[in-house]
Amino acid sequence: MEQAQRLQRIPPYPFLEIAALKSRMIAEGREPIDFGIGDPDMPTPQFVIDALCEAARDPETHRYDESGFGTPGYKRAIADFAKRRFGVEVNPDGEIQSTIGAKEALAHIVWAYIDPGDVVLVPDPAYSVFKVQTSWCGGAAFPMPLAPENGFLPDLEAIPKAARQQAKMMFLNYPNNPTGAVAPLEYYERVTEFAHEYEMVIVQDAAYSEVYYDTADRPHSILEVEGAKDVAIEMHSLSKTFNMTGWRVGWAMGGAEHIKALSRAKSNVDSGTFMALQRAAAAALERYEEFAPQMQAEYRRRRDALIDGLQSLGCPIEPPRAAFYVWAPVPDGETSESFATKLLADCEVLVIPGAVYGACGEGFVRMSLTIKGEDKLGQIGQAIENMRDGGLCW
Ligand SMILES: Cc1ncc(COP(=O)(O)O)c(C=O)c1O
Incomplete structure (x- = not known):
């Protein structure tokens, strides 16, 4: 059966291909040290699992969530979290939407705003969803290069006048995947203006x-900026904060007009988030301060070990300030693809070529600190030794 032309406009999701490559290697008896997909390897906290189990036993949670925007309890927990963490006041009635993770919200907000031919400013390199959803809606993605000399922030002055005037939407992503950069509050002020x-x-x-x-380096919310709610919507997620990628839960917060638009798009596609899951998510946010420092300390140990190792091989790299990614420049004479291929073939080290994230990702590889298996620091040390033995240096 012939599929829609629309489907031909979008590529297969890149990480599914990487996961398939890894499975083929394992079938051949080779298990690479995996710095590929960014998916927390640590378990969801037990208190969140307990909250889900308890909530799932309550038949009240088994039906559709008819609120459309999320249960009052979850939205209240989100508003409290936003106040404690960012000092931001968000109204649970109208300025919050419960979502099926950040990805779903990022996709549906494009469908809510973008018509064929509309221009969307998209960072490059970036998480693929921004550009793919734009082109799926028939929009035109205009790239905003993220360069190391600008702290991996889009240079607003460099956006041509025509693109600024035509653009209907701008994507930002801080802390940034893949570069590990954070955005200072002054940058959000400029963007809001x-x-x-x-x-x-x-x-x-x-x-x-x-x-x-x-x-x-504690990241800011763009909503900390006065007047930001008029122009901004911010997507949040429990996936990375609480090791809950598979649970599919997050939220959007921002001006009521943007939340309403997102809600109208998504409520015609999904029917909200399982109410027991919303209760568990509320329980997670309520105990955020207790849990987050352990998670952050673990990634710090791994980041420091990997950065020390790469520097010992001559790699000119500074520690990332946030997100669990190391964005490493490739040695002279290599492309991101050739270097990633060499790392896999000669060193049994799986990384993602930067070009996967856009043309401006060329010259870098991304290494995720979410490492499966036991002895994380041992695996990082082994990867560095394999690279040294393989003669890979900068
Ligand atoms: C930049 C970025 N945004 C959003 C997501 C998706 O998050 P969620 O699991 O909340 O959908 C990811 C996942 O890797 C990501 O890297």
Whole structure:
């Protein structure tokens, strides 16, 4: 049966291909040290599992969540969290939408705003969903390069006048996948002003907001900026904060107009989040302060070990400030693809070529600190030794 032309406009999800490559290697008896997909290897906290089990036993949670926006208990927990963590006031009635993770919200917000031919400003490199959803809606993605010399922040001044005037939406993602950068509050202030001036909606993907290493780098919410709610919606997720990627739960917060638009799009596609899961998510957010430091300390140990190892091989790299990714420049004479291929073939080390994230990702590979199996630091040390033995250095 012939499939829709629309489907031909989007590629297969890249990580499914990487997962398939790894499975083929394992079938051949080779198990690479896996710095590939960013998926927390630590378990969901027991108190969250307990909250889900208890909530699932209550038949009240078994029906559709007819609120459309999320249960009052979950929305209240989100508003409390936003106040404690970012000092931001969000109204549970109208400024919050429960979501099936950040990805679902990022997809549906594009469907809510973008018509064929509309321009969307998309960072490059970036999480693939921004560009793919734009083209699925018939929109035109205009790339905003993220360069190391700009702290991996889009240079607003460099966006051509025509693109600013045409753009209806801008995606941002801080803490950033794949670069590990964070956005200072002053940057969000400039972006907010820019969005007001050129009348566009800012979609800030905050999926990694709690994965950071130093309190000095604690990520901000764009909603901390006065007037941001008029132009911004921010996507949050429990996936990375609480090791809950498979649970599929998050939220959007922002101005009521943007939340309403998202809600209208998504409620016609999904029917909300299992109410027992919303109760468990509320329980997680209520105990955020207790749990997050352990998670952050574990990634800090891994980051420091990997950065020390790469530096010992001559790699000119600074420690990332947030997210659980190391964005390493490739040695001279290599492309991101050739280097990733060499690492896999000669060193049994799986990394993602930066070009997967866009043209400006060329020259880098991404290494995720979410490492499966026992002895994480041992595996990091082994990967560095394999690279040294394989003659890979910068
Ligand atoms: C930048 C970014 N945003 C969103 C997501 C998806 O998060 P969720 O599991 O909440 O859908 C990911 C997942 O890797 C990501 O890297």
